[in-house]
Amino acid sequence: MITIGIAEDNAKEREQLKNAILAYPKDYILLFAAKDGKDCLQQLKKYPPNILLLDINMPCVTRLLITTWCSYRHADTKIIGVSSHTNENLIREVITEGAKAFISKYFLSPESIIYKEVLHGTNLLKEAITKACNSECFIDKLVMNNPELFKPSVSSRDIIAKDFPKLKHDHILFAILNTTDLGYEEIAALMDISVHTVKSYYQQLANQFKISGRTALANYCMRHGLVKFTGFYDNTFVK
Secondary structure: OEEEEEEOOOHHHHHHHHHHHHOOOOOEEEEEEEOOHHHHHHHHHHOOOOEEEEEOOOOOOOHHHHHHHHHHHOOOOEEEEEEOOOOHHHHHHHHHOOOOEEEEHHHHOOOOHHHHHHHOOOOHHHHHHHHHHOOOOEEOOOOOOOHHHOOOOOOHHHHHHHHOOOOOHHHHHHHHHHOOOOOHHHHHHHHOOOHHHHHHHHHHHHHHHOOOOHHHHHHHHHHOOOOOOHHHHOHHHOO
């Protein structure tokens, strides 16, 4: 049985995604349905699934940050990006950061004309899950033209390896979470460390990068590619 997690801030679409998974009780087990990015990170810590269906725009913690976080902290969880919008730049970055697949939400409306005409009744969700479980890249043609020609960009992991090779693993994890709206106590809980240690990570990075303040640190990390932020690639979804 394949375990599934859902991260979707729209209540109606979250319910639709839940029902789409529950329709296959012999194939999938639904572990959680997170209501926002913060909830998603907390659920991932408690119940890491085989597959995470991740919505395009999440409050507090964006999809790109969750994808990057999973690549370090929950490497066995395969991410499938789910969206009702199309933005090839953002899709490229989400997959570059570690997602295995990216599909449109048209699979929630199988009777729609566009789903029938373009996908010809294909079970998009099951195909994406199968591909992701096999670590194969899968991109729905409704979210990217010519997905077979897809080429990733440079991941934050590769940028760090090239430009910041001495950066400690725990410092990278903190840098990712520091770019969110999470407080020190929430970051400490997710990293299984003390608040004192979290503050020491901030201070060490601040000294290393010669900056002052959490916001300045987040901006530095985003400007230099240590962390990728959704708004840099698609300002349509900034709330």
